[in-house]
Amino acid sequence: MTSLPDAHKSLPRTIAIDGPAASGKTTIGTLLAEELGYLCLDTGIMYRAVTWQALAEGIDPEDEESVTKLAEQIEIDVLPKSVEDGRPFDVLINGLDRTWEIRSPEVNQNVSLISSYPGVREAMTRQQRKIAERGKVVMLGRDIGTVVLPDADLKVYLDASLKVRAQRRYAEEIAHGNCVHLDEVIASLKHRDAIDSTRKVAPLKVAPDAVVINTDNLTIAQVIDKIKTILVQRDP
Ligand code: CDP
Numbered sequence: 001m002t003s004l005p006d007a008h009k010s011l012p013r014t015i016a017i018d019g020p021a022a023s024g025k026t027t028i029g030t031l032l033a034e035e036l037g038y039l040c041l042d043t044g045i046m047y048r049a050v051t052w053q054a055l056a057e058g059i060d061p062e063d064e065e066s067v068t069k070l071a072e073q074i075e076i077d078v079l080p081k082s083v084e085d086g087r088p089f090d091v092l093i094n095g096l097d098r099t100w101e102i103r104s105p106e107v108n109q110n111v112s113l114i115s116s117y118p119g120v121r122e123a124m125t126r127q128q129r130k131i132a133e134r135g136k137v138v139m140l141g142r143d144i145g146t147v148v149l150p151d152a153d154l155k156v157y158l159d160a161s162l163k164v165r166a167q168r169r170y171a172e173e174i175a176h177g178n179c180v181h182l183d184e185v186i187a188s189l190k191h192r193d194a195i196d197s198t199r200k201v202a203p204l205k206v207a208p209d210a211v212v213i214n215t216d217n218l219t220i221a222q223v224i225d226k227i228k229t230i231l232v233q234r235d236p
Contacts, residue, residue, distance in 0.1 A: 011036060011231065012153030013135040016144035019158035020196070020204060021189045022165040024215050025140040028158060028223050030088045033138040035224070041078065041131055042088075043141035043148070046124045048102035049076045049093045051111040061110040068119030076127075086176065100176075108188050112195035115142075121201055142196055145207035154234065155210035156227060164216050165189055 015038070017029050026042050033040035050071045051061070059066045077092040091099045101107075114120055121143075128148050132139060139148065145155035160168075166186040173180045196204040206212060211230055215223050 010234075012234075013137075014132050014149050014152045014154075015138045016149050016152035016155045016207075016210075017138060017140045017158060018142055018145050018155070018204070018207070018210070020142075020160075020165065021192050022169040023158040023160050024168070024220070024223065025158055026088060027220055028227070029138050029140040031220065031224055032227060035228075036136070036138070038136045038138050039131070039134075040088075040138045041128065041140065043124065043128055043139060043144065045078065045091050045102060046076055046127070047111050047115040047120070048107050049091065049098065050074055050120060050124070051107045051114045052098060052102045052104070053093055054114065055106055055110065061113055064117050064119070067114055068117055068123070071117075071120040071123040105180075105188070108192070112192045112199075116195060116199040116201070118201045125202075142204040143202035145210050146205060147202040150207070154231065155207050156230075157206045157210040157212045158215055158223070159212060160215045162186065162189060162193075 015032070017025050017032075019025050026044075029040050029042065032038075050067065053074055054061060054067050054070055057070070059070065061067065075092075075094050077090075077095075079090045079092065081087050082090050082097075087099050089099075090097055091102060093102075125148050128139065128141075128144075131137060132149055139152075141148065145152055145157070163186075166182060166189055169189065170180065170182050170185045173185065193204070213223060213226055218226070
């Protein structure tokens, strides 16, 4: 196992972890942040929160103007987990716990469309940059290294084949007692990947200065170890 530098002297202020759906960002990011004593901000939950709230209010996901207005007003909070039910943290929307609701199939189906709206991205990006100003943050998403924090001190792009990502997401769904078919999971990931990587604003892509890690044949511990090796070897 790789040890981190003494007293975390030369650790980066901001770490960006990007990658496609179910590439392991949340698991890896949460563990890495815990080990470093950093805040982990999973920006996917912000887009999921906007999507869930829009659906809950009966707003048509194709109504860009209304969705954007909602994104500018919504209050999203991420707090340490209050329940041991597999959640990495609590997600509150306008003060209410919506941790699991934002993972519903309806949200999965609509989140990429809603994330493609420039006004929605602007509202979320503004909040994300504000949080990063404090430093000591691991930020997870699609556009963190390219758009949100182009000057991030360390950029990692986590990748994995569609087959492996679908199997991981399928196992997660089954573990949560959700009745899904592998084919549906594959279709849902493909659908989101396609929209996320072809949208006009902030598409999913590898930042030129990012380290790409393919996690197909790596355990969680191996991925963490690889990132720690990069942390130790990088120029401060
Ligand atoms: O956890 P999973 O990989 O399934 O996805 P997520 O990180 O929760 O993100 C859900 C969706 O939010 C993505 O499919 C993107 O459409 C959008 N998203 C984005 O556009 N930009 C980000 N920085 C993070 C997420």
